[in-house]
Amino acid sequence: MNNKNNYKSRANSTRMILSNISWNNGISNYFKNNIPWQLSTGTHFAERLIRLWLENQKEKNTYYLLELGCGSGMLSYNILNILKKNHPLIYENTTIYITDGNQTQLDNISSSKIFNEHKDHITFKCIDVLQKIPRFNHKFDLIFFTNLIDSLPTHHIIKNDTTLNELVIEDKINPNLRLLDTFSTQLKNLSDTDIEKLIKSNNDYKLSIMGSDIVENIEEKYHSISLEKSKLTKKIRHKIKSFCKTVPKEKNFVFNIQPDFITMIDQLLEKNPQALIIGNDFGASNLTEFNCAYESLLASYG
Numbered sequence: 001m002n003n004k005n006n007y008k009s010r011a012n013s014t015r016m017i018l019s020n021i022s023w024n025n026g027i028s029n030y031f032k033n034n035i036p037w038q039l040s041t042g043t044h045f046a047e048r049l050i051r052l053w054l055e056n057q058k059e060k061n062t063y064y065l066l067e068l069g070c071g072s073g074m075l076s077y078n079i080l081n082i083l084k085k086n087h088p089l090i091y092e093n094t095t096i097y098i099t100d101g102n103q104t105q106l107d108n109i110s111s112s113k114i115f116n117e118h119k120d121h122i123t124f125k126c127i128d129v130l131q132k133i134p135r136f137n138h139k140f141d142l143i144f145f146t147n148l149i150d151s152l153p154t155h156h157i158i159k160n161d162t163t164l165n166e167l168v169i170e171d172k173i174n175p176n177l178r179l180l181d182t183f184s185t186q187l188k189n190l191s192d193t194d195i196e197k198l199i200k201s202n203n204d205y206k207l208s209i210m211g212s213d214i215v216e217n218i219e220e221k222y223h224s225i226s227l228e229k230s231k232l233t234k235k236i237r238h239k240i241k242s243f244c245k246t247v248p249k250e251k252n253f254v255f256n257i258q259p260d261f262i263t264m265i266d267q268l269l270e271k272n273p274q275a276l277i278i279g280n281d282f283g284a285s286n287l288t289e290f291n292c293a294y295e296s297l298l299a300s301y302g
Helices: 014-032 043-056 074-086 088-092 103-110 113-121 192-200 204-215 234-245 259-271 294-301
Strands: 063-067 094-100 122-126 142-146 155-160 163-173 179-181 188-190 218-226 253-257 276-280
Touching: 014 163, 014 192, 014 204, 014 218, 043 074, 043 142, 043 276, 063 074, 074 088, 074 094, 074 113, 088 094, 094 103, 094 113, 103 122, 113 122, 163 192, 163 234, 179 204, 188 192, 192 204, 234 253, 234 259, 259 276
Parallel strands: 063 094, 063 142, 094 122, 142 276
Antiparallel strands: 155 163, 155 253, 163 218, 179 188
């Protein structure tokens, strides 16, 4: 019989915990764990983003751009290269804030020599998008992020006609996993109990190295619980219901929501009402299927 006490939202699942810890590997995490990133950081995407921005940008003396969750840093790098080559006057008056929530990764990027030619146009800053956005001395003209929302600890919501449920996870480590602890003075195979203790230990260094082996051996089962019985706050449940009312009743689908990210976006909109905010995530592939406001879908829910 299933024990509902073991059910977790995706945000609190073992896989998500290990995923967050893996970023302590810094920029090498993209290669170590085969994380796709090229399509949203290349020159073609950078050119499209610049075109969208400049089509909506009034002429000014200075321009400030903010990238949230810079990852490899290559998107901002390509944007600066293109501005310098194709829009030199705008380039000379532009500063990009390149930010990420992981200090190790940001240190890897900021110490890279490829940014030297743009050093007078860059500010590196560690920002956790799930916390309150720090104060800046100016307002931003363009705020952008790619593959950020779905990399965050989200909640899976399923809409079935007028019924709303959260998909929760029951996870466990494959009992046949044999994991060798190379950190101890004497090599030993970790038992199921040892692995569970390791995950709860918050030993980030150890888990960042051993985590990929554990993740490959996590068994997950999905269960559905009523939205009213989920651990989401009343305010967020209201947002979800309001969003779903904009969608045809017969339209059934699953989507992700990150409450703290919604709060952060609201803060940015309040402090930078004139800014163009562009988010490129995995989200919905065809917006015409949804009878709702374009900004409501993209800004709040990804």
